[in-house]
Amino acid sequence: MTTYLLRRLLGAIPLVLGIATIVFFVVNLAPGDPTQLLIAPGMRPEVVEQMRANFGLDQPVHIRYLKWLGALVQGDFGYSFSHSRPVASVIASVLPNTLLLSAAALGVAFLVGILLGIVQAVRQYSLLDSALSVVALFFYSMPSFWLALMLILVFALYARNYWDWPIWFPASGPSSVDYDFLSLTGKVRDRAYHMALPVASLSLVLAAGIARYMRGSMLEVVRQDYVRTARAKGLSEGAVVFKHALRNALIPVITLLGLYLPVLFSGTVFIETVFAWPGMGKTIVDAIGTRDYPLVMAVSFIFAAMVVVGNLVADVLYAVVDPRIRYE
Amino acid sequence: MSELEGQGALPLPAEGPPVVPAAAVPPRRQRGGPVLSALLPGLPQVLAGRWGAGGTALGVWAGLLWTAAEGWERVVRSPWAGTDDRVALATLVVGLLGAWLWSMEDVRRPVDVTFVGIGQWALAARAFSRNRLAVAGAMAILAFYLVALLTPFLAPYDPAAQGDLITERLVGPLAAHPLGTDHFARDVLSRLLYGARVSLSIGFIAVGISVTIGTLLGAVSGFLGGAWDSVVMRFVDMVISFPRLVLLITIIALFEPSIFLIITVLGLTQWPGTTRIVRGEVLSLREREFIQAARAMGFSRGRIVLRHLVPNTLAPVIVAATLGIGNTIVLEAGLSFLGLGVQPPTASWGTMVADGRNHLIDAWWVATFPGLAIVLTVLSFNLVGDGLRDALDPRLRT
Numbered sequence: 040m041t042t043y044l045l046r047r048l049l050g051a052i053p054l055v056l057g058i059a060t061i062v063f064f065v066v067n068l069a070p071g072d073p074t075q076l077l078i079a080p081g082m083r084p085e086v087v088e089q090m091r092a093n094f095g096l097d098q099p100v101h102i103r104y105l106k107w108l109g110a111l112v113q114g115d116f117g118y119s120f121s122h123s124r125p126v127a128s129v130i131a132s133v134l135p136n137t138l139l140l141s142a143a144a145l146g147v148a149f150l151v152g153i154l155l156g157i158v159q160a161v162r163q164y165s166l167l168d169s170a171l172s173v174v175a176l177f178f179y180s181m182p183s184f185w186l187a188l189m190l191i192l193v194f195a196l197y198a199r200n201y202w203d204w205p206i207w208f209p210a211s212g213p214s215s216v217d218y219d220f221l222s223l224t225g226k227v228r229d230r231a232y233h234m235a236l237p238v239a240s241l242s243l244v245l246a247a248g249i250a251r252y253m254r255g256s257m258l259e260v261v262r263q264d265y266v267r268t269a270r271a272k273g274l275s276e277g278a279v280v281f282k283h284a285l286r287n288a289l290i291p292v293i294t295l296l297g298l299y300l301p302v303l304f305s306g307t308v309f310i311e312t313v314f315a316w317p318g319m320g321k322t323i324v325d326a327i328g329t330r331d332y333p334l335v336m337a338v339s340f341i342f343a344a345m346v347v348v349g350n351l352v353a354d355v356l357y358a359v360v361d362p363r364i365r366y367e
Numbered sequence: 368m369s370e371l372e373g374q375g376a377l378p379l380p381a382e383g384p385p386v387v388p389a390a391a392v393p394p395r396r397q398r399g400g401p402v403l404s405a406l407l408p409g410l411p412q413v414l415a416g417r418w419g420a421g422g423t424a425l426g427v428w429a430g431l432l433w434t435a436a437e438g439w440e441r442v443v444r445s446p447w448a449g450t451d452d453r454v455a456l457a458t459l460v461v462g463l464l465g466a467w468l469w470s471m472e473d474v475r476r477p478v479d480v481t482f483v484g485i486g487q488w489a490l491a492a493r494a495f496s497r498n499r500l501a502v503a504g505a506m507a508i509l510a511f512y513l514v515a516l517l518t519p520f521l522a523p524y525d526p527a528a529q530g531d532l533i534t535e536r537l538v539g540p541l542a543a544h545p546l547g548t549d550h551f552a553r554d555v556l557s558r559l560l561y562g563a564r565v566s567l568s569i570g571f572i573a574v575g576i577s578v579t580i581g582t583l584l585g586a587v588s589g590f591l592g593g594a595w596d597s598v599v600m601r602f603v604d605m606v607i608s609f610p611r612l613v614l615l616i617t618i619i620a621l622f623e624p625s626i627f628l629i630i631t632v633l634g635l636t637q638w639p640g641t642t643r644i645v646r647g648e649v650l651s652l653r654e655r656e657f658i659q660a661a662r663a664m665g666f667s668r669g670r671i672v673l674r675h676l677v678p679n680t681l682a683p684v685i686v687a688a689t690l691g692i693g694n695t696i697v698l699e700a701g702l703s704f705l706g707l708g709v710q711p712p713t714a715s716w717g718t719m720v721a722d723g724r725n726h727l728i729d730a731w732w733v734a735t736f737p738g739l740a741i742v743l744t745v746l747s748f749n750l751v752g753d754g755l756r757d758a759l760d761p762r763l764r765t
Contacts, residue, residue: 066617066621176746181741181742182741182745184704188724192734300610303610323613324616327617335620347608350608
């Protein structure tokens with residue numbers, strides 16, 4: 040097991056370095072240059088040259104690549120032009136927000152998806168099963184940004200302004216204006232209210248996919264002999280489903296963790312933009328608008344690296360949970 | 368051959384080749400003759416219970432006739448005004464002729480039992496046609512594409528024409544504007560129809576590019592193996608690790624956004640998935656006897672890959688491509704939503720949702736309808752993709 044873990048970790052290193060290389064060349068071989076945004080019409084060419092030199096843009100691409108990679112390995116992401124502070128500090132301030140949002144969404148998505156999948160599999164071919172399948176496919180086909188807008192429309196705008204619902208959710212931001220003056224429980228409450236809609240729009244789309252997969256996995260397990268044995272020896276239906284069938288049906292669902300991470304992170308870009316959530320997704324969209332190369336490179340690199348790590352975790356979990364997997 | 372003839376005893380039964388039991392190939396039921404078919408193509412087939420094929424023909428026939436009647440003034444007024452009108456007119460003629468000729472041909476074919484074994488594609492087609500949801504999805508997709516092509520005859524207004532900004536701005540769904548107007552007093556329905564062409568064509572072309580690259584690269588990698596394979600597959604691993612949207616916005620934002628750039632970039636970032644699938648298939652196929660036979664016969668490697676390996680990997684590729692079109696439509700809408708896709712004033716579903724975002728509270732219809740259009744389109748593609756997966760996998764066939 041330890042050697043398996045070690046081997047996987049070592050295998051991930053070239054992958055991460057390759058990702059860094061792709062990021063660098065995609066960004067640096069494109070036309071355009073961050074200084075163009077800073078240049079005023081009347082500037083003298085020497086000043087522009089000086090600015091380019093200050094940013095290190097006067098050197099050939101391969102030198103810049105080696106320098107950037109060398110710094111990256113030491114954890115130095117460079118200097119953000121638009122925020123006027125080191126990229127690392129920008130990321131340190133936004134990464135926790137994205138992690139909070141993604142973790143919550145992933146948790147809700149797996150919980151809802153697995154539960155729905157179980158219900159569908161247990162009641163296979165019933166009206167409930169077909170209805171849930173159609174609903175799941177409907178959500179599965181939905182762009183998350185549109186779902187987010189619809190949730191805002193209903194649960195934030197109309198619920199509050201037209202329908203006078205007793206409960207409505209804030210439409211944007213990570214916390215209220217008076218957040219700092221709230222008590223601890225008040226802070227938690229406030230955060231939860233602000234997270235409700237973004238998490239819902241991120242997780243519903245994922246949950247639909249998970250439910251589809253879970254249903255199939257559960258149906259396969261329910262047909263196995265040991266489930267029949269469990270039923271034959273007179274166990275209650277609940278014990279059969281949750282103790283005998285569910286545990287085995289969950290194993291293939293772990294692979295979804297790795298598969299859905301890129302989808303989840305793509306979703307956060309939209310959701311953070313729609314909800315003005317100060318996370319990585321919103322940061323990269325803003326950074327692209329200002330042609331802030333170092334920040335764009337760092338954020339897309341970290342997103343990809345998180346996917347690699349997520350896949351690694353999923354694979355290791357899979358090996359831990361399923362003793363039939365050989366890890367030579 | 369001559370040797371066999373000399374022996375005079377080919378191992379064939381005296382009564383001829385073995386006959387497939389009639390039960391395996393149900394006879395084609397038919398009701399109503401050519402007369403009914405000439406009036407309403409598709410109706411005889413629907414009456415005979417073949418509602419998928421018949422319903423499609425009938426729907427196309429009725430829909431196109433209605434379009435022709437509705438848009439007749441425009442057809443007569445400016446038949447050759449622009450490329451759009453020409454394409455629309457051609458679609459009208461081809462669609463009507465196609466539905467009519469198909470139905471006549473189908474009705475005239477003799478109703479009898481086929482005594483020939485059928486191939487895997489025919490088996491798959493039959494399995495597919497039994498899946499009601501998938502057939503409905505396929506019909507919906509056909510309808511979407513026809514509507515997109517016929518837009519000049521259907522759209523009530525010019526998609527870019529602004530109405531009166533004082534009286535017609537953000538007007539709710541009413542008779543004059545069935546889906547309301549946006550903040551520039553443009554008709555949402557017309558923009559929706561014109562936007563369909565952008566979304567549907569981008570999805571189709573981008574997936575075409577990615578499937579071509581992915582299949583060829585995957586087949587070559589799997590067949591050659593060795594260093595080439597390792598390099599390609601490691602590259603695939605890296606590209607797949609990116610959240611695709613992040614990669615897309617990074618590339619697109621650094622260039623000037625245009626429809627061609629988006630198609631290219633969407634096409635060039637999607638192939639790794641296909642490559643993985645095809646390579647996996649090829650790895651198992653290349654050890655099979657028919658490939659060994661092809662090698663023994665001295666076929667060139669190109670021929671083996673293109674004529675023997677690629678056709679045998681098509682089933683999973685078709686499924687992935689169908690699901691991929693839906694996925695690509697969502698991505699394109701997302702890019703346009705972020706302002707990195709199709710640029711205004713060209714209507715696209717993503718930009719329309721973005722327009723509606725700022726007027727959610729006073730005009731819910733601006734963002735809602737284009738989003739619904741996206742959902743319905745993608746849903747249809749997913750239904751068809753699921754149906755194809757079930758139909759093309761013999762293990763799932765009942």
